[in-house]
Each structure stands twice: as structure tokens, then as C-alpha cells.
Amino acid sequence: MKKLSLLLSIVAVITLSAFTAGTSSVWTNDAPHSQLFFTVTHLGINDVSGTFDDFTVSVESSKADFSDAVFNLTAKTSSINTRVEARNNHLKSADFFDVEKYPELTFTSTGIKPAGENKYKLTGDLTIHGVTKTITVDLWYRGQTTNPMSSKLTTSFQIDGSIKRSDFEVGGKFPEAIVSDEVKIVANGEFVQADQQ
Template identity: 65%
Template sequence: MKKYFFILIAFFALSAFTNVVPTWLNDDPHSQLGFTVTHLGISDVSGTFNDFDVKIESSKPDFSDASFELTAKASSIDTRVEARNNHLKSPDFFDVAKYPELTFKSTSLKKNGKDKYKLSGDLTLHGVTKQVTMDLTYRGTVVNPMSKANTAGFQLEGVIKRSDFNLGAGFPAPMISDEVRIKADGEFAQKK
């Protein structure tokens, strides 16, 4: 009995020095992962990925030490035109049968003004992983009156090149811009 008592004391003593980092998860109805390309050089076409999960871990209230992880289902791409969605899912573009997910894992977060950061990380898209850097704005934390959960808001903006990921190689830039503008907005509830 004495042995178990000492083990229990040791466990609690070690636990006292363990820093539990809060985890935040995206609230699906209040989060969006969007993109925009230019078609024929004269108009913008936008779309979203409708099935994605983001996890944030941060021990600081201003999220200045945050790490971000995203996983999105490539087959959830939605441009409001079914024929175009199906083409984007094909081997011409995302090849969702072969590459069902796109992922992002942050590697650094650098302050860039009040509540503004440069977020860098590894983006894996179409089987290719590249380092990308985007602009991240922390929009504040409130208590959601419906769920009573601490809820943080973020907005992410940036540009990637589809040629870096061998995405739609058969469609030159005059037809579809090489630059893809990314805009994501999200609410994140603190996991209890």
C-alpha cells in the first residue's frame, strides 16, 4: 500500500510540472477555406473546400506561439458548377482518387504587426510538399454565447502557384492563372 501511495505522489508531483497546451478546433459552420483563380485573364473564379479540419495549439493568449495543422478532403472542392468540380477532381487537376487529402503543418509564426503574423509551413497538395508563407490575422477571442466555449477568430490570406504543385499542368497560365489566391476565415473553439 505504501508503494502505491509513493507512486501516486510521484505522478502528481510530475504532473504539476507538465504544461498542458490548449487545443482549439475549427467550428465548421463558421469556417471557410477558399481559393480564387483568374480565368482567361479577365475574370475571377472562386471555390471552397467544404470538408476540412484545423487544429491550433497555443499556450499564449495572443496565439504568438501557435502551431497550426490542416487536413482537407480534396473531393470536397466546390466551385458551384458540378461539371467543373468533377474536372477539378480528375487527374487533370487534384486527382482525388490518388491524392485524397491536402495538408498544411506550420513550421514558424512570426509577428508582423498588431495581431498580424507571417505563418510558414509545409503545404502538401497533389502529392507535392512545398514551404509556403501566408498572412495570418488574429481577430480576437470571445465567449460564444450559444456554446459558452472560448472562441478565437483568424483570417488567412496568401498566394501559391499551382505549377509548384504540378496542378493542372495541361492548362497554361493564360487560360487559368498560375497564381491561386487563398483566403480562409475561421472560428476555433477551445477544446475542453
């Protein structure tokens, strides 16, 4: 009888461990400690940067190293900020993002591949200005720690990549001599588990 009880206990532990290992955790970005940057070249000689200030990101993963992570991002195009109001308003107009017609840009990852220690190639569908394209960006998992101010387990990621604005039909009236076709993207984020919030 004792052997049967021991056997049942072992089976229960193994089953519970397997279930726990396969359970996904959902993480969401901590907005005050997350930024979404973009940079273009102006007149072929100078880089000008901006941000989207209103965005949310969720990350779902069942592995501790996030090697199976799925990322979902939504940004409000009206939150574009280049520090110059007139330029912001122009970028919001139909000449560029047409924010009234296309109020959001989104990214949903579809694949992730190792590219070094804590580094990955993240592939997904990016939608801007009503156009969806598949892109691949560099993802750096920067680690995990407990935030001493909130006592919450916090993890961090950086995304680095580039796109062509012409692929998304943004700013078609403006040639590369004025604004570069290539747009560099950098996103830095801190994340906490959804059940900690």
C-alpha cells in the first residue's frame, strides 16, 4: 500500500511538473520604462529621431529563456512625437501616416530563431498605413530581476531593425533626397507578468 501511495505521488509530481512547464506566462510592458524609437535621415546628411508615445506590448512564452516568445504590439499613430509640433502634425496628415484613417500600427510575431546568447531573430507581420509586410528584427533578451520599488519580477527586451517606408506607402510624395526610405527602429521595454499587475 505504501509503495502504491509513493508511486501515485511520483506520478502526480511528474504530471504537475509537465503541466507547469508547458504553461505560458503573459508579460506586458511597463509603460514608464518602455520606449519605441524611429530614426530617418534628413537631406541625406542628418539623422532625425522620434517616438510613438502611446503603445502596448504583450509577450507570451512558456520557456524561461523566452525562446518561444510571441510578441504583440499596438501603437497609436497619433502619439508620434518628434519634438516639433508642426512636424508632428505633418506626419499625422495624409501625406504620411494619415492617423484619422489608420489610427494604429501593429506588429504580431510569427517566428523566433536563436542568434547568439540571449539573442534572436524575430519575424512577424507589421501593419502600417493599412499595409501589412513580413519583417525580421533583432531581439535581445536582456535578463530578469526583481524591481526593488515594486517587488515585481521584471524582464527586459530590446528590438533593433529597419524597414522601408515605401513598402508601407508612407510619405510617397517625399523622395529619399529629403527623407530616407530606410527607417531605423529601436524598442526598449521592461515587462511584468500580467498577474502581477
